[in-house]
Every structure is written in C-alpha cells, then in structure tokens.
Amino acid sequence: MSQTRLLSVLVENKPGVLNRVASMIRRRGFNIDSLSVGPTEDEAVSRMTIAVHVGRQQAEQATKQLAKLIDVISIDDITGLRSVAHELLLVRMHSPPEKRPEILEVVSIFRGRVVDVAASSLIIEITGSSEKVENFIELMRPYGIKELARSGAVALVRGDRARLSLADLGLNGEGGEESEPAPGLVRIGSVAANTMGDI
Amino acid sequence: MIGAGPRPATSATAPGDGAAAAAPRRITGAQILLESLIREGVDTIFGYPGGANLYVYRHLPSYPQLRHVLVRHEQGAAHAADGYARSRRGSVGVCFATSGPGALNLVTGLGTAFMDSVPVVAITGQVPVGAIGTDSFQESDVIGSTMSVVKHSYLLTRVEDIAPTVKEAFHVARSGRPGPVVIDFPKDLQAEVSEFNYPEGPVRLRSFPPTPEPDPAKLRRIAELIAQAKRPVILAGRGILIAQAEAELLELAHRAHIPVGWTLLGTGAFPLQDPLALQMVGFMGAGYTNKAVCDADVLMMIGMRCDDRVTTRLDSFAPRVEHLIHIDIDPAEIGKNVVPHVSVVADARAALRRLLPMVEPKREHEWLTQIDQWKEEHPVRYVKKPGVLQPQEVLEEMYARCRDEAIVVADVGLNQIWSALWFNYSKPGLFLNSGGLGTMGFAFPASMGVKLANPERTVFCVTGEGGFVMNMQEMATMVENRVDVKVIILNNASLGMVRQFQDDFYDGVRSQVDLTCTPDFVKLGEAFGMKALSTGRSEDVGPMLDEALAHRGPVLLNFDIDPDANVYPIVPLGKGMLDFVEVS
Numbered sequence: 051m052s053q054t055r056l057l058s059v060l061v062e063n064k065p066g067v068l069n070r071v072a073s074m075i076r077r078r079g080f081n082i083d084s085l086s087v088g089p090t091e092d093e094a095v096s097r098m099t100i101a102v103h104v105g106r107q108q109a110e111q112a113t114k115q116l117a118k119l120i121d122v123i124s125i126d127d128i129t130g131l132r133s134v135a136h137e138l139l140l141v142r143m144h145s146p147p148e149k150r151p152e153i154l155e156v157v158s159i160f161r162g163r164v165v166d167v168a169a170s171s172l173i174i175e176i177t178g179s180s181e182k183v184e185n186f187i188e189l190m191r192p193y194g195i196k197e198l199a200r201s202g203a204v205a206l207v208r209g210d211r212a213r214l215s216l217a218d219l220g221l222n223g224e225g226g227e228e229s230e231p232a233p234g235l236v237r238i239g240s241v242a243a244n245t246m247g248d249i
Numbered sequence: 250m251i252g253a254g255p256r257p258a259t260s261a262t263a264p265g266d267g268a269a270a271a272a273p274r275r276i277t278g279a280q281i282l283l284e285s286l287i288r289e290g291v292d293t294i295f296g297y298p299g300g301a302n303l304y305v306y307r308h309l310p311s312y313p314q315l316r317h318v319l320v321r322h323e324q325g326a327a328h329a330a331d332g333y334a335r336s337r338r339g340s341v342g343v344c345f346a347t348s349g350p351g352a353l354n355l356v357t358g359l360g361t362a363f364m365d366s367v368p369v370v371a372i373t374g375q376v377p378v379g380a381i382g383t384d385s386f387q388e389s390d391v392i393g394s395t396m397s398v399v400k401h402s403y404l405l406t407r408v409e410d411i412a413p414t415v416k417e418a419f420h421v422a423r424s425g426r427p428g429p430v431v432i433d434f435p436k437d438l439q440a441e442v443s444e445f446n447y448p449e450g451p452v453r454l455r456s457f458p459p460t461p462e463p464d465p466a467k468l469r470r471i472a473e474l475i476a477q478a479k480r481p482v483i484l485a486g487r488g489i490l491i492a493q494a495e496a497e498l499l500e501l502a503h504r505a506h507i508p509v510g511w512t513l514l515g516t517g518a519f520p521l522q523d524p525l526a527l528q529m530v531g532f533m534g535a536g537y538t539n540k541a542v543c544d545a546d547v548l549m550m551i552g553m554r555c556d557d558r559v560t561t562r563l564d565s566f567a568p569r570v571e572h573l574i575h576i577d578i579d580p581a582e583i584g585k586n587v588v589p590h591v592s593v594v595a596d597a598r599a600a601l602r603r604l605l606p607m608v609e610p611k612r613e614h615e616w617l618t619q620i621d622q623w624k625e626e627h628p629v630r631y632v633k634k635p636g637v638l639q640p641q642e643v644l645e646e647m648y649a650r651c652r653d654e655a656i657v658v659a660d661v662g663l664n665q666i667w668s669a670l671w672f673n674y675s676k677p678g679l680f681l682n683s684g685g686l687g688t689m690g691f692a693f694p695a696s697m698g699v700k701l702a703n704p705e706r707t708v709f710c711v712t713g714e715g716g717f718v719m720n721m722q723e724m725a726t727m728v729e730n731r732v733d734v735k736v737i738i739l740n741n742a743s744l745g746m747v748r749q750f751q752d753d754f755y756d757g758v759r760s761q762v763d764l765t766c767t768p769d770f771v772k773l774g775e776a777f778g779m780k781a782l783s784t785g786r787s788e789d790v791g792p793m794l795d796e797a798l799a800h801r802g803p804v805l806l807n808f809d810i811d812p813d814a815n816v817y818p819i820v821p822l823g824k825g826m827l828d829f830v831e832v833s
C-alpha cells in the first residue's frame with residue numbers, strides 16, 4: 051500500500067546537492083510529490099522537505115539510499131508524527147468589485163492575506179497544510195483563478211525538543227554527544243541501528 | 250617537448266621533509282594533484298591526455314614514482330584502474346582523462362566499478378572555472394553525466410581545495426562499501442600556484458560515518474541459529490573478497506560444517522576443492538547449490554546484494570528458510586530484495602571474526618549426506634564431442650596450470666560463466682569479472698591493471714571474441730608496457746550468450762549474433778607485436794598453454810570452440826531456482 055511520506059532531510063549546503071538527491075530518487079523509481087529546500091539556522095546546512103509517494107518498504111529503501119549520499123547529514127521520516135507541515139499558496143483571483151466581499155470572507159476564514167490589489171484582481175496568500183490549501187483552491191475555483199503558485203511543504207515536528215540539533219552535529223563529525231536517535235530519524239552514523247524486519 | 254622545460258622547484262620526495270617543512274612550498278595545482286596522489290600511496294595511473302589536463306601531463310614526468318600507463322581509449326583506463334584495485338585489495342585504482350569526450354569515455358568503466366563496489370578515483374580535466382556552463386570547446390557536464398554511476402564526485406573550484414579534496418576522495422572511495430569517485434579538475438586551477446600542505450590525520454565527515462561495528466546481540470542470535478540449524482547454508486558474495494574475509498569464512502564453515510555456495514562475484518571466496526563447497530548459485534548456478542538453498546532452514550548471506558541473477562524468480566528463492574541472515578556493509582542492501590530475519594551491518598571480516606568465538610562446533614550428518622547426494626545427482630559437467638573443441642577443455646587445461654595462485658579475469662557472456670563454474674582451487678583465489686554491470690570488453694583492459702598490480706602472479710584473461718574486440722586497442726598498451734597477460738579467446742564465432750538465449754528463449758530465431766567475420770587473431774596479435782597462437786584441436790590446448798606460459802610477455806591465444814556450446818545448468822527466464830535445465 052503506498053502513501054505519501056514526508057522526509058525531512060538535512061544536507062550539506064553545497065552546489066549540486068539538490069541534483070544528487072533528486073537524481074537518486076528518480077533513479078530508484080520513487081515519485082516526488084513535492085520538494086522544498088532552503089537554509090537552516092546553520093548556513094552550512096540546508097533542509098529539504100520531500101514528499102514521496104511510496105510503499106512502506108520502498109520508503110525504507112528511499113531513506114537508506116538517501117543516507118548513502120555523501121552530502122546527506124540526516125533523514126527524518128516524519129510521516130504520521132505530530133508535526134507542522136505547511137505549504138504556501140499564492141493565487142491571483144479574478145475579483146470584480148461585486149464579488150470581492152465574498153472572496154474576502156473566505157480568505158478571512160482561512161486566515162489568509164491579500165498581498166496585492168489591482169482593478170479587477172487580487173493576489174491572495176494562504177499557508178497551511180496541503181489539505182487546507184486544496185480546500186481553499188476548491189472554494190476559489192468558481193470565482194475564476196487567473197494564476198496560481200504553490201510551494202512544497204516545509205515541516206518540523208511539534209514539541210520542545212529538536213529532533214536533531216544542529217549545534218550537536220559539530221563540523222566534520224566532531225563533538226556532539228551520541229544520544230539515542232528519535233524513532234524514524236536516521237542520523238548518518240547511526241544508520242545501522244535502523245534496519246528493517248529484524249528479530 | 251613535454252618535460253623539457255625547467256624542472257619544478259619540488260623534488261619528488263615527500264613534502265614535509267627537511268627545508269620544505271619550514272616554509273610550505275608554492276607549487277601549481279597540477280603538482281599539488283600529483284603530490285597528493287603520491288601521499289595516497291598511488292604508484293600507477295592509467296590515463297590519456299588532452300587539452301584540459303595538459304598541465305597535469307606537463308608535470309607528470311617530474312614524478313618518476315608515478316608510473317603512467319598510456320591506454321589507447323579512456324574506457325580501457327577505467328577498466329584497468331578497476332582491475333588494479335580489485336586485485337590489489339586495499340588499494341585505489343586511478344585514471345586520468347581529459348574533459349568532454351575523454352571524460353565521457355570513462356563512464357562505462359565507472360559504472361562497472363560502481364556496480365561491483367570497486368574503489369577507483371577518476372581525475373578528469375575540465376574547462377577553466379570561468380568557462381564552465383558556456384558550452385566551450387570540449388566541455389561536458391562530467392558531474393552530471395557520472396552522477397548515477399559514482400559513489401561521489403567533486404568539482405574543484407579553488408586551488409586550495411585540491412589537496413583536501415584528493416584526500417577526501419580517496420577516503421570515500423575506499424571506506425565502507427567501496428566505489429568510484431570523480432574529481433573534475435578545471436584547467437586554470439591546474440596552472441594556479443598555491444601553498445602545498447597535505448592535510449594530516451584521518452578524514453572525518455559528519456555525513457559519511459566510519460563503518461559500524463557489528464552488533465554483538467545480533468551476532469549472538471546468529472550463533473544460536475547456527476546451533477539450532479538442521480539444514481544450514483552460507484552464500485558468499487564479493488563482500489567476502491573485498492573484506493579479505495576468506496580465512497574467517499573457511500573457519501566458520503569448518504567449525505559448524507556449513508556448506509558454502511557463492512555468487513558469480515563471490516567466486517574464489519571459498520575453494521571449490523573443499524568438501525563443504527557448493528558452487529555458484531542462481532540463474533546459471535549449479536543445480537546442487539540451488540537445491541541446497543531451496544531446502545535450507547537457516548540461510549546466511551554474507552557480503553552480497555542478492556540480485557535477480559541469484560534469486561531467479563523471487564518467490565522461488567529459499568522457500569523453506571526459517572531464519573534468513575544477511576550480513577552486509579551497506580544498510581541499503583538489507584531488505585532491498587529479500588527481507589532477512591536477522592541482519593548485521595558490518596564489514597564481513599569484522600562480523601565473522603566476532604562471530605567465530607560464539608559458534609559451537611557441530612555437524613549435521615544427514616544434511617551433509619543429502620548435499621553429497623545432490624552433488625552426485627547434479628554435477629557441473631560438459632559433454633565432449635569428437636573433433637570439436639569444448640570451451641571447458643581449454644579451461645580445465647588453464648586451471649590445471651594456475652597452481653592456486655593465478656588471477657583469472659573473465660569477460661562477459663558464456664566465457665564468463667564457464668570460467669566461473671570451472672574455477673577450481675584448493676584455497677581461496679581471485680576470479681574477477683564484471684558481475685554487476687556485465688560489461689563486455691571489461692576483461693582485457695582490466696587484466697592489464699591486474700598484472701601491473703601483481704607482477705609476481707600469473708594472470709589469465711578469458712574472453713569471447715565479441716568482448717575482446719570491444720577493447721582490443723589495448724593490445725598496443727600491453728605490448729608497449731610488456732604486460733605479461735595470457736589472453737584466452739574462446740572463439741565461438743558468435744555473440745554466444747545472446748545466441749543461446751535466442752535459441753532457448755526467443756523462439757530459436759537467431760538475429761544479429763553471427764560473428765564469423767572476426768579478424769584472424771594471430772595476424773591481429775602479431776600486427777600489434779603480440780605473440781599469438783591459435784588452434785581448434787583438443788590435443789593442442791595443453792602444449793599451446795605451456796608455450797604461452799614459457800613466453801615472457803603478453804600472448805594472445807585463440808581457441809576455435811564448438812559454436813553450439815552452451816552454458817548449463819540454466820534456469821529458463823521467468824522460472825524458479827529448481828527449474829534449472831542441465832546438459833543432456
């Protein structure tokens with residue numbers, strides 16, 4: 051049974067890393083639903099949030115193959131964990147003055163914002179889960195969507211503790227106390243602890 | 250003339266000696282590369298020059314401790330570096346190519362090394378940093394083109410990165426599960442001058458950990474399972490050879506009396522002459538190995554990927570197994586094709602060394618008797634025909650002259666499987682082939698690397714005539730460097746393995762497999778300056794091999810064999826492990 055799995059991946063911020071990750075996922079025949087990449091609190095490290103559509107065993111393969119890439123520092127399969135996974139939607143709506151109030155009402159229910167106003171159109175910004183974004187798009191369709199841009203999800207797990215603190219990593223593998231990895235988290239170096247189907 | 254200019258300020262002695270230690274020396278990027286290679290213990294480079302690596306070649310003659318072998322095609326360089334590394338275990342093979350066409354010619358060789366986990370570092374010239382991306386003359390995206398066939402790759406962009414990158418590249422290539430690494434080296438950096446400081450101490454990368462130690466709890470569990478097993482079997486893969494764990498494997502097998510089979514790439518890891526030896530497993534494996542695997546209750550796979558050539562139809566693989574054990578250094582191999590009950594991620598030798606003291610001596614008489622019976626019922630054999638030379642006759646004579654020490658490099662096709670099935674030593678030995686990618690044309694250039702890495706050992710290259718002509722240009726390199734390889738062409742005047750598949754599985758329609766129009770190999774060899782001999786008669790085989798072995802230098806031996814000789818046993822496509830068809 052396949053489902054969308056959400057992987058939160060820390061990588062070295064080096065040229066070509068995105069290429070390596072995307073190429074590996076393609077080569078192993080996994081389907082990317084969305085992928086977003088951006089900086090973290092440490093400028094040497096980027097975070098990729100990858101939604102892949104795979105079965106459970108394939109997800110394990112995807113994780114292990116990713117772990118083998120030299121520039122990948124950690125992989126966290128946060129599917130099903132209590133996490134915040136948000137997308138950003140920008141949509142240019144056809145909105146003649148008579149329809150505006152209705153549109154703005156929906157925007158306010160979705161806690162969205164109007165970020166640009168023109169004579170007969172608006173640009174609206176919505177953030178939130180993929181479901182929320184989808185629902186909003188459905189509600190907007192009848193009014194006439196002129197243009198739409200949507201990011202992939204970025205995600206963090208809820209709670210006080212960082213899953214993997216970058217400060218702990220240290221540069222070039224130095225420093226950092228070895229704590230038990232959170233379940234689902236593959237910090238490179240503790241991959242061995244994470245094998246499947248064992249007794 | 251290259252090398253006629255002023256000598257570089259450096260001597261070839263290790264930097265850091267004497268006066269040099271006081272003030273770091275300022276040398277060009279090209280020299281930094283070459284000195285870094287020396288620091289990594291490199292003594293042989295297989296390469297080919299061109300516009301984008303000429304600064305490197307400008308300085309190469311100043312380093313006589315680096316033997317450069319000028320191949321005649323870059324694919325040959327990659328395979329030779331591969332053969333070098335496979336046969337001198339622990340070392341890394343090195344090849345050079347220029348940008349664009351030179352680098353792209355390496356790709357098949359890198360893919361071959363990647364599939365078989367061979368540590369190779371390829372250094373490719375690249376257009377100047379500022380010209381990258383402009384489609385300048387002989388520019389190609391080497392990093393992009395090689396991405397899926399290398400373990401890692403580096404594009405150098407600053408002269409001060411050269412030494413640390415070389416150090417890291419060698420570390421990555423040889424550590425953990427080994428593999429090829431590319432360093433793309435722009436031309437302007439080769440000429441730029443900088444201080445040379447080779448980084449001290451081990452490389453530590455937060456994203457590339459040292460190989461984990463085997464988990465003792467899991468090893469104890471494995472020892473228990475061995476103790477309880479009624480029908481245990483071990484399958485050995487190339488991981489045993491890479492880890493140099495042959496002695497440990499023998500000890501384990503002998504202590505608990507476990508029969509040992511192997512994959513194509515694991516051939517040589519366990520001696521065929523040992524009473525506990527099975528044979529190769531799988532698609533073209535021995536019937537008795539497949540029977541043993543299918544009846545085993547505890548199956549232990551060590552250092553192997555368990556690909557489709559091993560399992561045949563997946564659901565037919567080891568159906569009675571109650572405890573499947575998988576030991577491999579690469580966590581991604583665990584559960585990829587078959588899901589084990591117990592897995593250990595570790596170097597095979599480390600795992601076996603720790604496991605051995607936990608294993609109690611034992612012997613399952615009934616099981617061993619059963620295995621011996623299967624051995625009798627399903628021998629690996631061939632049928633002699635009067636007046637037509639069988640390939641196995643040649644191989645039997647060749648192996649009789651190997652004295653347990655020769656390294657045998659096989660190409661791809663029928664010749665490869667025959668060579669593997671007839672490999673017959675009383676102790677572990679080296680049998681090398683492109684088992685993963687199945688690259689025709691591998692064996693001949695690879696055997697050149699093997700011989701240069703092992704000058705004291707006899708090296709045989711066994712190949713079909715199809716594969717041989719794919720890289721036969723390397724005859725010039727062999728002759729020039731007097732590389733003493735005995736090349737055995739098993740000439741069946743066709744693309745034999747494809748011909749057999751067409752005969753057996755594609756309605757018997759022979760299509761584009763006829764190679765009767767191949768050259769006269771004696772004349773061809775002689776044209777390159779190589780001693781060359783040919784026969785199609787059984788009685789000539791032994792004397793011809795003796796003559797070849799008595800000759801110092803490369804020899805080309807053409808054997809015209811039965812054009813209809815096939816590989817048996819074979820599991821028909823889509824069938825299961827026990828559906829093997831034997832010679833009739």
Ligand SMILES: Cc1ncc(C[n+]2csc(CCOP(=O)(O)OP(=O)(O)O)c2C)c(N)n1
Pocket residue numbers: 661662663664665687688689690712713714715716717739741743744745746747
């Ligand atoms: C580069 C490459 N091209 C095509 C193939 C497919 N292939 C596998 S075996 C084979 C026939 C090999 O013929 P030959 O070298 O004469 O050896 P034989 O099987 O006759 O021993 C071919 C074409 C391959 N493995 N490698």
